[in-house]
Amino acid sequence: MTDGWANSGVDLHLDLDLAGGRRTALEQALRTAIRSGRLAAHTRLPSTRTLAAELNLARNTVAAAYEQLTAEGYLHARTGSGTTVAGVPEAHTGAAARTTAPTPRFDLRPGSPDVATFPVDAWVRATRRALARAPVSTYDYGDPRGRAELRTALAGYLGRARGVRADPEHIIVCSGYVQALSLLAGVLRGPIAMEDPGLAFHRDVVRHTGCEVLALPVDEQGACTGQLGGGALAPARAAVLTPAHQYPTGVTLHPERRRAAVAWARAHRGLVIEDDYDGEFRYDRQPVGALQGIAPEHVAYVGTAAKTLGPALRLAWMVLPERLVEPVAHAKRLTDLHTETIGQLTLAELITSHAYDRHIRACRLHYRRRRDLLIERLGRSHQLHGIAAGMHALLPLPATGPGEDDVIARAALRGLALSGLRAHMHAPGQDPAMGLIVGYAAPGQGAYPAALDLLARALRGT
Numbered sequence: 001m002t003d004g005w006a007n008s009g010v011d012l013h014l015d016l017d018l019a020g021g022r023r024t025a026l027e028q029a030l031r032t033a034i035r036s037g038r039l040a041a042h043t044r045l046p047s048t049r050t051l052a053a054e055l056n057l058a059r060n061t062v063a064a065a066y067e068q069l070t071a072e073g074y075l076h077a078r079t080g081s082g083t084t085v086a087g088v089p090e091a092h093t094g095a096a097a098r099t100t101a102p103t104p105r106f107d108l109r110p111g112s113p114d115v116a117t118f119p120v121d122a123w124v125r126a127t128r129r130a131l132a133r134a135p136v137s138t139y140d141y142g143d144p145r146g147r148a149e150l151r152t153a154l155a156g157y158l159g160r161a162r163g164v165r166a167d168p169e170h171i172i173v174c175s176g177y178v179q180a181l182s183l184l185a186g187v188l189r190g191p192i193a194m195e196d197p198g199l200a201f202h203r204d205v206v207r208h209t210g211c212e213v214l215a216l217p218v219d220e221q222g223a224c225t226g227q228l229g230g231g232a233l234a235p236a237r238a239a240v241l242t243p244a245h246q247y248p249t250g251v252t253l254h255p256e257r258r259r260a261a262v263a264w265a266r267a268h269r270g271l272v273i274e275d276d277y278d279g280e281f282r283y284d285r286q287p288v289g290a291l292q293g294i295a296p297e298h299v300a301y302v303g304t305a306a307k308t309l310g311p312a313l314r315l316a317w318m319v320l321p322e323r324l325v326e327p328v329a330h331a332k333r334l335t336d337l338h339t340e341t342i343g344q345l346t347l348a349e350l351i352t353s354h355a356y357d358r359h360i361r362a363c364r365l366h367y368r369r370r371r372d373l374l375i376e377r378l379g380r381s382h383q384l385h386g387i388a389a390g391m392h393a394l395l396p397l398p399a400t401g402p403g404e405d406d407v408i409a410r411a412a413l414r415g416l417a418l419s420g421l422r423a424h425m426h427a428p429g430q431d432p433a434m435g436l437i438v439g440y441a442a443p444g445q446g447a448y449p450a451a452l453d454l455l456a457r458a459l460r461g462t
């Protein structure tokens with residue numbers, strides 16, 4: 001190994017098969033690395049001198065190989081800025097023969113917030129402040145439950161803003177709601193009742209842990225929790241609910257149904273898993289407090305930063321009954337030791353400085369305007385279902401007009417992606433009408449009015 005290797009700027013691993021000669025071997029190794037994607041476009045290659053020293057080749061050999069690959073279109077050589085990977089030449093990609101699904105120009109599917117609202121400046125400031133006072137142990141392995149700073153900040157925030165009874169010792173920070181669900185199902189190891197309709201992806205997550213999924217019907221008053229404990233739902237060990245804003249129908253869980261859920265959990269030693277994915281976003285009144293607040297020993301509350309900040313952070317938190325803290329922390333440790341630390345410290349700083357509250361308030365106004373514009377554009381012919389909350393709404397389709405599949409197909413032809421209610425059902429029936437789940441947060445501010453126009457046209461069938 002030479003000094004050049006240690007300070008050449010980029011590490012380049014190449015396996016040379018010297019049987020056919022040194023230059024051919026180097027060319028072939030570079031071609032293979034570029035074609036396989038191991039060396040991506042724009043990657044800067046070491047200088048001929050450094051690579052020659054590293055591979056124990058003559059400098060001329062490396063220069064000749066670089067020249068050959070530049071001529072073939074694999075590399076890009078620019079005087080003064082060295083040699084970079086150009087990509088795989090067209091002739092080798094089969095690009096002309098491949099047909100890829102066109103990316104929709106407009107997207108009104110639910111799931112993502114308006115990611116353009118991510119508070120970049122506040123996040124950077126909070127990271128700087130958090131790291132300036134962080135001890136060096138911050139960069140070491142940590143507690144599987146997450147950083148104490150974040151658990152303490154969350155306990156205060158969740159108590160104040162969501163009515164959660166939270167002790168930092170009962171909080172486990174995890175990588176998204178999806179990991180919370182997976183860890184809880186893995187610890188419970190039994191059938192789990194999930195709302196019907198609900199998010200199909202989450203049913204897959206539960207099944208992937210080996211647990212059976214049971215269908216818990218949903219009506220105007222939310223999940224039919226009175227049915228828990230009997231019939232096909234009798235074996236359920238847990239029930240996953242979205243009490244503040246049912247996903248996807250958009251209703252809130254009726255107070256009677258809240259009481260029934262807790263009564264079932266008490267009588268059957270069951271667990272309610274409360275998915276509070278968008279509880280901060282209510283537009284017509286104060287948000288309904290978390291169900292966990294009335295029965296902390298029977299409810300595992302889960303919140304997420306996916307809607308308030310952005311899904312990319314993969315930051316979520318569970319507030320657990322005492323008996324589950326140890327087993328879930330153990331499962332978390334065996335899964336990934338703990339969630340990444342720097343983001344945790346940054347979020348703790350955002351919460352304690354109240355920048356998180358300020359950001360949520362600004363977003364609330366933004367999304368309320370989006371929802372108002374949606375209602376305005378739909379006019380009288382179509383009415384949204386559910387409460388004024390969150391980032392999506394169910395738009396039921398009348399039996400007399402075009403059905404769900406027709407509207408979705410028509411919109412797709414115009415470059416607008418839509419999501420239907422049918423895909424959210426545990427066992428989709430034949431009813432052609434059904435409805436659309438309109439996600440009104442994700443399109444960029446400039447694209448939103450045009451997306452709504454396309455939606456209105458697809459609904460009218462024009």
Ligand SMILES: Cc1ncc(COP(=O)(O)O)c(C=O)c1O
Pocket residue numbers: 110111112175176177178179199242247275277304305306311315316
């Ligand atoms: C019903 C529901 N729960 C939870 C989440 C958040 O999931 P995660 O925190 O894994 O991004 C979402 C995100 O779209 C959701 O739709």
